[in-house]
Amino acid sequence: MKVAVAAVALLVAASVAGARPLATPGVSSSSILIGGTVPLTGEAAAAAGVARGADAYFKYVNAKGGVFNRKITYKYLDDGYEPQRTFLDVRQLVQQDGVFAIFNSLGTSNNSAIRGFLNQAGVPQLFVASGASTFGRDYKKYPWTIGFIPTYSGEGKVYARYLLAKRPGAKIAVLYQDDDYGKELVSGLQAGLGAKKSLIVKKVGYDPSASDVRSEVASLKASKAKVFMIFAFGKFAVQAFITANQLGWHPQIVVNDVAAATSLMQLSPPKATEGAISIVFGKDPDAPMWKRDKGMKLFRSIMARYASGQTPNGYYAAGMASAYTLVDTLKKAGKNLTRKSVLTAATHLNEKTNPFVLPGIKVHTTPSFRFPISQVRLERWHNGHWVIFGPLLSAKP
Amino acid sequence: MSRRLALNTAGFVVAALVVAVLPRFISSYHALEWANVGIYFVALLGLNVLTGYSGQVSLGHGAFMAIGGYTSAILIAHHGVHDVWTIPLAGLVAGGAGLGFGLPALRLTGLYLALATFAVAVAFPALARKFERFTGGNAGLVLTLHTNDWLYYLSWSIAGAGLLLGWLVLATPIGRSFRALRDSEVAAISSGISPALYKTLAFGISSFYAGIAGSLVAISTAYVNPQTFPITLSLFLVVGLAVGGLGSLPGSVVGAILIQFLPTYAAHVSKQAPQVIEGAILVGVMLLLPGGAAGLFRLVQSSRQP
Amino acid sequence: MAQFWQQVVSGLASGGIYASLALALVIVYRSSGVINFAQGEMATFATFLAWTFLHHGISFWPAFALTLAVAFAGGVALERVVIRPVEGRPVLTVVILTIGLLILINGATQWIWGGAVRKFPSPFSTRPIHVGSAAFSIQDIGIVGVCLVAVALLTLFFRFTKLGLGLRAAAVNPEESRLVGVRVGWMLALGWGLSAALGAVSGMMVAPVVFLDPNMMQGILLYAFAAAVLGGLESPVGAVVGGLALGVLLNLLGTYFSTFGGEMRLVGGLAVILAVLLIRPTGLFGRTAVRRV
Numbered sequence: 001m002k003v004a005v006a007a008v009a010l011l012v013a014a015s016v017a018g019a020r021p022l023a024t025p026g027v028s029s030s031s032i033l034i035g036g037t038v039p040l041t042g043e044a045a046a047a048a049g050v051a052r053g054a055d056a057y058f059k060y061v062n063a064k065g066g067v068f069n070r071k072i073t074y075k076y077l078d079d080g081y082e083p084q085r086t087f088l089d090v091r092q093l094v095q096q097d098g099v100f101a102i103f104n105s106l107g108t109s110n111n112s113a114i115r116g117f118l119n120q121a122g123v124p125q126l127f128v129a130s131g132a133s134t135f136g137r138d139y140k141k142y143p144w145t146i147g148f149i150p151t152y153s154g155e156g157k158v159y160a161r162y163l164l165a166k167r168p169g170a171k172i173a174v175l176y177q178d179d180d181y182g183k184e185l186v187s188g189l190q191a192g193l194g195a196k197k198s199l200i201v202k203k204v205g206y207d208p209s210a211s212d213v214r215s216e217v218a219s220l221k222a223s224k225a226k227v228f229m230i231f232a233f234g235k236f237a238v239q240a241f242i243t244a245n246q247l248g249w250h251p252q253i254v255v256n257d258v259a260a261a262t263s264l265m266q267l268s269p270p271k272a273t274e275g276a277i278s279i280v281f282g283k284d285p286d287a288p289m290w291k292r293d294k295g296m297k298l299f300r301s302i303m304a305r306y307a308s309g310q311t312p313n314g315y316y317a318a319g320m321a322s323a324y325t326l327v328d329t330l331k332k333a334g335k336n337l338t339r340k341s342v343l344t345a346a347t348h349l350n351e352k353t354n355p356f357v358l359p360g361i362k363v364h365t366t367p368s369f370r371f372p373i374s375q376v377r378l379e380r381w382h383n384g385h386w387v388i389f390g391p392l393l394s395a396k397p
Numbered sequence: 398m399s400r401r402l403a404l405n406t407a408g409f410v411v412a413a414l415v416v417a418v419l420p421r422f423i424s425s426y427h428a429l430e431w432a433n434v435g436i437y438f439v440a441l442l443g444l445n446v447l448t449g450y451s452g453q454v455s456l457g458h459g460a461f462m463a464i465g466g467y468t469s470a471i472l473i474a475h476h477g478v479h480d481v482w483t484i485p486l487a488g489l490v491a492g493g494a495g496l497g498f499g500l501p502a503l504r505l506t507g508l509y510l511a512l513a514t515f516a517v518a519v520a521f522p523a524l525a526r527k528f529e530r531f532t533g534g535n536a537g538l539v540l541t542l543h544t545n546d547w548l549y550y551l552s553w554s555i556a557g558a559g560l561l562l563g564w565l566v567l568a569t570p571i572g573r574s575f576r577a578l579r580d581s582e583v584a585a586i587s588s589g590i591s592p593a594l595y596k597t598l599a600f601g602i603s604s605f606y607a608g609i610a611g612s613l614v615a616i617s618t619a620y621v622n623p624q625t626f627p628i629t630l631s632l633f634l635v636v637g638l639a640v641g642g643l644g645s646l647p648g649s650v651v652g653a654i655l656i657q658f659l660p661t662y663a664a665h666v667s668k669q670a671p672q673v674i675e676g677a678i679l680v681g682v683m684l685l686l687p688g689g690a691a692g693l694f695r696l697v698q699s700s701r702q703p
Numbered sequence: 704m705a706q707f708w709q710q711v712v713s714g715l716a717s718g719g720i721y722a723s724l725a726l727a728l729v730i731v732y733r734s735s736g737v738i739n740f741a742q743g744e745m746a747t748f749a750t751f752l753a754w755t756f757l758h759h760g761i762s763f764w765p766a767f768a769l770t771l772a773v774a775f776a777g778g779v780a781l782e783r784v785v786i787r788p789v790e791g792r793p794v795l796t797v798v799i800l801t802i803g804l805l806i807l808i809n810g811a812t813q814w815i816w817g818g819a820v821r822k823f824p825s826p827f828s829t830r831p832i833h834v835g836s837a838a839f840s841i842q843d844i845g846i847v848g849v850c851l852v853a854v855a856l857l858t859l860f861f862r863f864t865k866l867g868l869g870l871r872a873a874a875v876n877p878e879e880s881r882l883v884g885v886r887v888g889w890m891l892a893l894g895w896g897l898s899a900a901l902g903a904v905s906g907m908m909v910a911p912v913v914f915l916d917p918n919m920m921q922g923i924l925l926y927a928f929a930a931a932v933l934g935g936l937e938s939p940v941g942a943v944v945g946g947l948a949l950g951v952l953l954n955l956l957g958t959y960f961s962t963f964g965g966e967m968r969l970v971g972g973l974a975v976i977l978a979v980l981l982i983r984p985t986g987l988f989g990r991t992a993v994r995r996v
Contacts, residue, residue, distance in 0.1 A: 040668075041671065041672055041810070041813060042918075043918050043921075045813060045817075045818035045917075046818045046819055046820070046916075048818070077664075078664060078671070081624075082624060082627065082629075083537075083618075083620065083622060083624055083625060084614075084618060084624075084625055085660075087618045087620070088429070088430070088433075091426055091429055091545075092426050095424070095425050095426040095429075095545070096424060096426040096427075108535075109535060109536075109537060109622050109624055112536065112537060112539070112620065112622070113537075113618065113620040113622075116539055116542055116619055116620065117542055117619065120542055134536075178526060178535075179526070179535040180534075180535040180536055183535070206968075207523055207967075207968060207969055209519075209522075209523075209921070209922055209969065210922050210968060210969070211717075211720065211913055211922030211923045211926070212717060212720075212912060212913050212922075214713050214716065214717060215710060215713050215714065215717065215953070215954045215957055215958070215968075216957075218706070218709050218710060218713050218954075219706065219710070219957070219958050221709075222705070222706040222709070234820055234916075235820045235913065235914040235916065238820070238914060239912075239913065239914070242829075245831075246829065246831040246838060246839075246840055247709070247831065247838045248831055248833060248838050263819070264820065267820065267821075267822050267914065269829075311819075448795065454794060454795055454798065456798070501981055504980070504981055504984060505980055505981075505984065507794055508732075508738050508794060508936075509932075509980055509984055511738070511794075511798060512738065512928055512932060512976065512980070513976060513977055513980050515925075515928070516925060516928070516929070516972070516973040516976040516977065517973060517977075519925050519969065519973065520925075520969050520970045520972070520973035523967060523969045523970050524970060527967060527970075632802050635795070635798065635799060635802070636799050636802060636803070638795075639795055639796060639799040640799075643793070643795065669814055670810050670811065670813070670814035671810065672806050672807065672809060672810025672811075672813070672814075673807055673810040673811050673814060674810075675806050675807070675810065676803050676804060676805070676806035676807020676808070676809075676810055677803075677807055678803075679799065679800075679802070679803030679806065679807075680785060680800060680803040680804060680807060683789065683796055683799050683800045683803060684785065684788050684789065684800075687789060687792050687796050
């Protein structure tokens with residue numbers, strides 16, 4: 001009996017000695033637990049590739065030993081693009097699963113819904129998958145939050161500067177999705193035009209839950225504008241192209257980045273899309289110009305190995321670009337990984353080696369400039385694919 | 398004291414004790430989930446009065462929740478009112494809207510009413526986006542955060558009060574008039590019950606509850622935007638009502654549990670196709686248990702009697 | 704003025720889309736008294752099936768016919784398996800059932816085919832035709848045309864065939880119909896099969912315009928309801944007239960009253976439903992129901 005008690009006592013002592021208390025949630029000597037939310041179902045399910053691409057990249061990094069021998073586990077939950085669910089999911093990830101940080105959550109309202117909670121709890125909200133400038137701008141109120149992709153307002157300004165230079169005086173008509181995403185693009189355009197704001201002769205918003213935008217396009221055509229801005233999402237952008245073409249309206253079309261995926265552009269007949277302009281910051285897997293590129297080769301091999309059976313597209317590439325920066329940040333945060341150290345690392349980025357963004361783009365942040373990617377290039381749709389032209393441009397919000 | 402009343406009271410007391418003690422045994426996150434169950438329970442109580450007791454089908458109750466939710470949010474965010482005080486106000490505003498809707502709705506019956514309420518719920522987010530100055534548009538309104546336990550006790554105390562109030566109202570002649578109207582409108586009219594009065598009243602009461610539930614949603618998520626109350630919410634409320642059992646106030650707890658946990662459960666079962674599981678479960682429940690949980694309970698009760 | 708005609712023409716084109724789904728809703732309501740909330744999803748599923756057939760090399764019209772056959776069979780099966788057991792149950796039970804079906808079918812579509820947006824070919828030319836200052840395409844006329852043909856066929860069917868008569872009888876008075884030998888159960892199934900096939904037609908007409916994805920019909924469903932209500936829930940002719948009228952009305956409202964532009968279009972649709980229900984609940988072509996006391 002005494003021997004048994006002694007044995008149990010020894011075992012207990014041994015297990016207690018071996019187990020180190022977790023100083024930082026989600027971090028152990030061998031693993032890092034990262035959480036996130038994406039729409040795996042629902043109207044925005046097409047964008048789920050962002051999480052899957054990132055996940056595949058983490059698996060690749062883990063196979064090479066991880067970060068300081070810690071393997072990254074990326075737990076992403078479905079929120080159906082509904083902010084209510086995002087909120088519950090994030091509470092679960094933080095309070096139940098004890099994640100180290102929230103990463104790459106998709107959606108503007110979705111991230112707004114969780115920002116207050118995460119900042120109050122001191123959980124880093126890293127590399128938000130939304131271009132709303134508030135995530136980089138409002139850091140005084142929300143110090144734990146940081147964005148990633150170029151902001152929508154910055155994008156609008158790029159278009160404004162291009163138009164002022166190449167099409168001065170041309171009247172502009174704007175179709176925009178009536179939510180934060182579309183509206184910020186419009187306000188960026190207006191800000192970029194400055195005194196020439198009145199060049200926008202007509203702007204029409206559409207409800208994201210509508211079925212088609214033909215009436216809106218018809219009413220924009222009636223403005224006789226020479227430039228048509230399509231600030232839309234998914235199939236609405238395609239409809240806008242096609243309707244304009246069908247109505248016999250052939251203005252210079254400018255379409256925003258998120259709606260300009262090659263797979264989407266190819267749904268419209270060539271006559272409707274020829275000459276359209278957009279911006280780009282990442283390498284599009286469907287663009288022939290990156291076929292031999294080392295970064296895209298890596299992308300394809302990671303997809304084949306860790307996400308086989310899935311069709312790679314721009315969302316996966318964007319997710320991998322984000323994941324690369326996260327891994328970079330974790331390395332910079334050091335062996336003694338804490339939430340504070342990762343935030344410091346995230347606000348002192350100077351990354352020039354991201355293989356999934358355009359050559360020359362620097363992923364750069366400072367504590368008061370929290371827009372990791374703020375450079376883009378222009379591209380023109382020609383003969384069924386995007387052709388990049390011009391120099392690197394600033395897309396600062 | 399009649400046997401039924403004694404049983405009900407005992408049941409209520411037991412349930413209240415369980416609810417009061419539960420957070421000690423479950424994690425903080427689970428307390429939040431159960432807080433949501435309480436909120437849905439409040440909404441279902443109201444919907445039960447409308448549909449279960451007075452026979453009017455509403456597929457748009459989410460809109461009344463939204464009215465309550467936005468009332469609270471606007472008061473808290475724009476006028477700095479302390480959140481708990483906004484709850485009854487939200488209920489009153491939504492209740493008023495319900496009365497306002499109930500009056501013209503008298504002309505509609507059955508499926509037509511269902512369609513009209515469905516249309517209201519679908520169009521509401523667009524209205525919320527339009528009146529940006531008040532509602533914050535798509536960016537929404539940010540409110541104060543609270544701990545999960547606080548939210549849990551808030552929702553369940555209100556749910557308990559709501560249940561007692563509901564029982565009380567339904568035990569009065571008002572309740573009898575509701576039931577009479579549901580069972581046979583013609584007979585009810587011929588015995589002197591004014592359908593206009595009672596049907597409108599039912600709308601008002603049920604939207605009052607919905608408004609309170611909406612207010613609780615706003616407070617618990619600490620954020621409101623047009624997507625907070627989508628059409629799927631209205632549809633799920635009706636689903637929860639049917640599953641809990643029409644005309645059974647306690648059965649609504651089962652309905653509330655379903656609304657909260659079905660999507661999570663379905664996602665566990667199948668990460669690939671959670672909606673298929675959700676839909677299949679709903680269809681299955683309706684086929685096997687048309688009377689809902691309350692129907693099952695009655696079945697069990699009656700099978701026990703000789 | 705030029706814009707006026709363009710908006711009218713575009714409105715007729717959009718209205719054709721609403722009308723086609725409204726037709727399916729009306730048929731199922733007329734034959735079984737149920738509003739099928741899953742109608743849109745069934746139509747989307749059928750359209751994806753058609754896409755799969757086309758993808759496997761079957762040419763358009765054979766694939767179209769095959770899809771109609773499968774949709775019809777599916778509708779019949781659905782009615783027999785899922786709706787029949789709850790015949791006679793309160794309205795709410797059936798409504799919940801169709802909502803459950805909505806979720807299930809939408810989930811199945813997303814699971815099987817994924818969420819990416821696809822092209823769907825149109826049997827009609829999309830080349831623009833300009834008449835005066837208004838532009839439209841054969842496809843737009845085609846959609847409306849198909850609706851009109853469907854309505855004509857349905858009217859003939861209901862009025863002049865024994866089966867059609869049986870369907871109407873079974874819907875109006877099941878007990879007495881049984882007494883005269885109408886197989887009421889199969890009539891209901893037939894109604895569901897018909898509406899499923901109509902839904903498939905709607906989906907295949909609509910997909911070339913709005914592009915095929917699992918949530919394709921969700922934006923259209925409310926407008927289809929509005930069209931059906933406007934025309935009178937029991938009248939196929941009403942559904943088509945209602946749909947066309949609704950399309951034009953919403954376009955004109957949106958163009959000339961800027962409050963109704965953009966996102967308020969949906970609210971406009973809602974207002975139409977409410978107004979019609981309040982002023983004339985049976986719609987433009989419905990018959991006033993007389994309730995026997």
